[in-house]
Amino acid sequence: MVVQHRSGGGARAVCALAVVGVMAAAAGCSDSGGRDGIDAGGRSVVDERGGGDSLDAIHRAAAVLAGTGDGNRPGSRDAAGSAEVRTSMETAAGGTRVTITGRGTYDFRRQLGRLTVVLPKDAAGEYEHRPITELLAPGALYMKDRGAGVPVGKWVRVDTTALEDGNLVTGGVTDPMAAAELLRGADTVTYMGESELAGVMVRHYRGTADLGRAARTASPQSRGALAAAAKGFRTDAVPFDAYLDEAGRLRKVRHRFTFANEGPAVQVVSTTLLFGFGVSVNVKLPDDRDIYTGQIEQGSGSGGPGV
Numbered sequence: 001m002v003v004q005h006r007s008g009g010g011a012r013a014v015c016a017l018a019v020v021g022v023m024a025a026a027a028g029c030s031d032s033g034g035r036d037g038i039d040a041g042g043r044s045v046v047d048e049r050g051g052g053d054s055l056d057a058i059h060r061a062a063a064v065l066a067g068t069g070d071g072n073r074p075g076s077r078d079a080a081g082s083a084e085v086r087t088s089m090e091t092a093a094g095g096t097r098v099t100i101t102g103r104g105t106y107d108f109r110r111q112l113g114r115l116t117v118v119l120p121k122d123a124a125g126e127y128e129h130r131p132i133t134e135l136l137a138p139g140a141l142y143m144k145d146r147g148a149g150v151p152v153g154k155w156v157r158v159d160t161t162a163l164e165d166g167n168l169v170t171g172g173v174t175d176p177m178a179a180a181e182l183l184r185g186a187d188t189v190t191y192m193g194e195s196e197l198a199g200v201m202v203r204h205y206r207g208t209a210d211l212g213r214a215a216r217t218a219s220p221q222s223r224g225a226l227a228a229a230a231k232g233f234r235t236d237a238v239p240f241d242a243y244l245d246e247a248g249r250l251r252k253v254r255h256r257f258t259f260a261n262e263g264p265a266v267q268v269v270s271t272t273l274l275f276g277f278g279v280s281v282n283v284k285l286p287d288d289r290d291i292y293t294g295q296i297e298q299g300s301g302s303g304g305p306g307v
Contacts, residue, residue, distance in 0.1 A: 084276035100172035138221035166229030185214025
């Protein structure tokens with residue numbers, strides 16, 4: 001099961017990531033094995049090894065992170081609301097694999113985050129680009145130290161609702177809330193069993209999410225970007241692996257995207273790790289005077305993430 005971009009613009013954006021040297025260790029990603037979880041009538045079913053609530057647990061993951069789902073009573077030790085984040089995005093095209101990594105914090109209630117995105121080293125082992133600071137906000141992505149002719153210290157603002165992939169891959173980081181909201185569109189879920197993740201017991205679920213369904217059921221803040229992605233992809237099916245703790249909090253999620261273009265298919269595996277729940281998140285969006293509105297160079301090796 002793959003996701004193919006309708007116009008090829010998204011594929012070019014992902015290729016731009018490869019040009020600057022994106023390469024992430026996202027091991028163990030696997031397809032959901034087709035649509036075996038859908039019966040002849042098209043109804044969603046779940047593997048009973050996980051119990052009848054497996055699909056419901058996946059659908060509620062975003063609400064739990066935002067503090068509006070089960071196990072998120074104010075003051076509860078299981079409350080989420082915010083978390084520390086680690087991300088990786090591995091791109092494979094024409095036999096070449098490159099990776100972008102990110103680390104920061106995210107507020108799921110306000111859907112605001114701040115991450116430092118690191119591009120990989122060149123063949124000589126040197127970094128060709130300084131780390132990029134990214135601010136994530138509903139409908140917007142802000143990047144500082146992007147390069148490509150943008151003055152140092154200036155920000156670039158991107159309207160994520162205008163991107164053909166809704167910024168699921170363009171910025172080199174999948175917005176953590178968007179990653180969780182995508183699970184609202186799950187139509188097949190298989191319970192894979194329990195495992196340990198960073199010292200925490202988690203339940204592993206594997207399935208396929210429908211972009212269109214996710215966009216229709218997402219929170220108002222996420223709906224625009226996901227709706228753009230639903231329109232920009234030829235197929236809506238997104239295979240995923242999700243890991244939830246006993247409180248229903250999403251600890252890890254991996255999505256697999258495949259873009260079709262004139263050349264070889266471009267595969268992107270985006271992985272998000274969440275930990276340190278309840279952390280303080282301080283995000284101040286840039287003033288208009290600090291946002292660069294001039295020409296951005298295209299096709300440059302210093303281009304940074306593909307926007």
